[in-house]
Amino acid sequence: MSQMQRNIANGGTVDGGSPRVTVLIPAYNRADLLPTAVTSVQAQTEGRWRCIVIDDGSTDDTRAVATRFAQRDERIEVLALSENRGLGNALQAGLERVKTPYFVILDSDDWFSPDAISRCLNKMEQADDDVSLVCADGVYWVQAEDGSLHRDRVQKGRAFADKYEFFCYGPNLVPRFLRTEAVRAVGGFENDPAGHGRYLEDKLLLLKLIAHGRFAYVEQELYNIRQHAHNMTHPSDRARFQAIKRQMYERMMREWGDEYEIEWEEHPEGWLDVKTLHPRRRS
Known part of the structure; x- marks a missing residue:
């Protein structure tokens, strides 16, 4: 029996406990790549999770693909938006449904390493309450025209001495494993005047969080980033x-x-x- 089958047989968890983490997967026209993302969640060594796939008004079969996963796995639900709102606004809609103390964002064209949730969860639960985010290392994969993936480079995560050190830091942190209460306290994913919730929504949230707390870092490759023609x-x-x-x-x-x-x-x-x-x- 696979890890995924054991998780489902145990009512959605490995140990029968309540979910501790919600995975938010915002998706817009990602019917072809979404299965890899969702399957990587199902393959996690930590089974105490829920997953919300947010269909951001897709015009392809994204919603149908997500619905098929939800029908087979009760831990997964689909939030279907009637129109395309942009990434930040889609994440805010998903955040409103989060009932767990933590949530983590997974882009619909990326995927988790098998122990991503367990490593981040352990780090967060051992941290002080002022830690609002856990990140790790991300591996970039280049997708060729034939669909094959080639490992490119590793993006190292890190913790920061203060908010200004993060202010000067350019790359995106991955995964973004977040304390739900802290995110809500700073207003969540803001529909800001500059990006209107469609651009740099993740960076804006983290800038608001780092002003009130700290970030923690797991020195391990836990997140996989797909580079392809449509995300450039x-x-x-x-x-x-x-x-x-x-x-x-x-x-x-x-x-x-x-x-x-x-x-x-x-x-x-x-x-x-x-x-x-x-x-x-x-x-």
């Missing part, structure tokens, strides 16, 4: 991303007391990051 940002969109990022970060700096001036740097491929922070001179 087109060069024509980069100017928009740059403008949104500037507005968002300048807003957060003001909310933090406006103690530093931001020096930006643009990568050769067009991405914008914080190079350093300069203390403002006070008159």
